Amino acid sequence: MGWIDRISPQTLRILALLAVLALTVLFFASQIENYFNARLFNRVSSSVAIMALIACAQTLVILTRNIDLSIGSVVGFTAFATGSLVTNNPDINPLLLAAYAMVVGAGFGVVNGLLVAYARVPSIIVTLATMAIFRSLLVEYSDAKSITSDALPKWLVEFPNVPLFTIAGVELRAAFVTSLIIVFAVHLALSRLRPARKLFAVGSNPEAAEMAGINQKAVIFAAFVAAGALAGLGGFMFLARFGNITVVAGLGFELKSVAAAVVGGVAINGGSGSVIGALIGAILVDLIDTSLVRWELVSEFWREAVLGLLILTAVAVDAILMRRLIALRVRREKARKEAAK
């Protein structure tokens, strides 16, 4: 048995993504003077802190063969709600505030989950609708006001920028570290915990999962609630980073999170993928975004065009290579059986 028979497609994907990430850095380092330095890391890590959480949330839902298009509105609403709570109660305990954001987010997740899992309305319809509904709730709730950063307590505004460790100018900032810890915790749960493994079972074959005694509805419901809670935490991070929150906060995050997950190798048809992949996907997307702005050869307006091309290439190459890999393994398996005879 060679390595090709033993390595799992998931591991292969992560390795390939890391290679692409390294190549991207090398490419831009050769193009842009003074590119590869601590500031690049600090800049990318600050913005990935938010997107990593949201991509992670989206991954949980996609794993069960569903999609959550309301995630941007949930981020916007929780950012605003958390902001107005802390504006009115500046002395509130930080952990309590983060918990509040997660509870509000999870509440939206409950609405989505009930409609998708128990009322059995297709998730794309439910979340397309709740995207608009949650956003209009925000408009009502905000009453044409916005949250401003000067009304927020100092610790909250500084939270994204506080370095926990500094190694040669590379700062590991609090928000980024928090996101990393959460993503790795979700990853551990998904790969080690029995209840979390059910997400994969339901996503890869709902009928088989049902026959194996898995309560499909409960699993899908839980995925939406967990995604809502993570998106709520994302809203908290969003508030901390930007400070100024209006009714359009988080607009467009739904598609960005799907993009990060898909680039990270999460199968849109469910059942396969990892949150680590989604994390690397989010980093890759952000790295390209940040780097193109600094690349003098092309105007910064190429950012989105290149990003679209990247997603399409990543998915197409992934699909073709995976098909080849599976075909290759089948051939080798056959050859081994022949040889055994």
Place this chain on the structure above:
Amino acid sequence: MNALKAGLVKLQSWEGFLLVVLIFIILMNASLTENFLSVGNQMNLFMLSIEKIIVALVMTFVIINAEIDLSVGSMMGLSACAFGWMFQQGVNPVAAIAICLLIGLVGGFINGWFVARVGLPSLVVTLATLIGYRGLARVLVEDRGIGDFPQWFNDLGQKGLIGPVPFGLIAFVILFLVLYVVLQRSGFGRKTYVIGTNRDVADFAGIDTGRVKIVIFVMSGLVSAFAGLLFAARVGAVRGDVANGFELDIITMVLLSGVSIFGGTGTLVGTLLAILIVLNLRNGMALLNITGHIQTGVVGLLLIASVLVPRIKLPKARAKEVT
């Protein structure tokens, strides 16, 4: 008596239900505001969303075929921006229009090719092109606004062509009639339904499913490009964010019409009724000074209700299709 019975049975179809809802909304609007039934308001009602409703017609094909096209809004933006850019470079406007339609054709083909030949999910492909086509639009116009188009071009979007009826509305009606015949009365239409119901069966029946899918995505790209030009003419200027986010409104209209997201069911008449419902509802709310975000929220509620209600009222007619 029998005729009445037949009429009642017909009303129990999804389209019948939509018709009842539509009539109810129109009566509500007419009683709430005096201006509602004026010709000016009726034209305005269509023209404010003319680009969306034109694209909703082809989106019906895409979704019945069990695919989705998220890139339509970006394609509208790309086409409008390409027109603006070429106009600025001194290209003849008529030639520029032709080139824009060609861009739509190519963009649609790219979507279709990746879906049909590479075998990628359309959700992913068109999400990528949603970002990519929008990116190209921004490359062309950067952060400028381009305007001062020729008078005849602006007139096409803004003035009545036949009496008070503007060009966009005429195009919508013609497109509806043509697509109605294609979807409901032609072999291509039947293939669209069969592939949407079960692609494998269609394959075994000897249908070139890939080709049908590519043709549908090309139609979608072409019509979106046309709608983008219409937007440029109506507004009289273009910017990088033209038609940003329109895809979700368009898909909502189609899903409201009873077209199943899993493909294979729905009709173009349903789409027309759903379009009229959304337009009248929004118009009525606008006349009552309800803001855009809230209007969208109400349409969202309606979308969820459109899937839940038939399960209670019409278990036979729709429950099967949805689950």
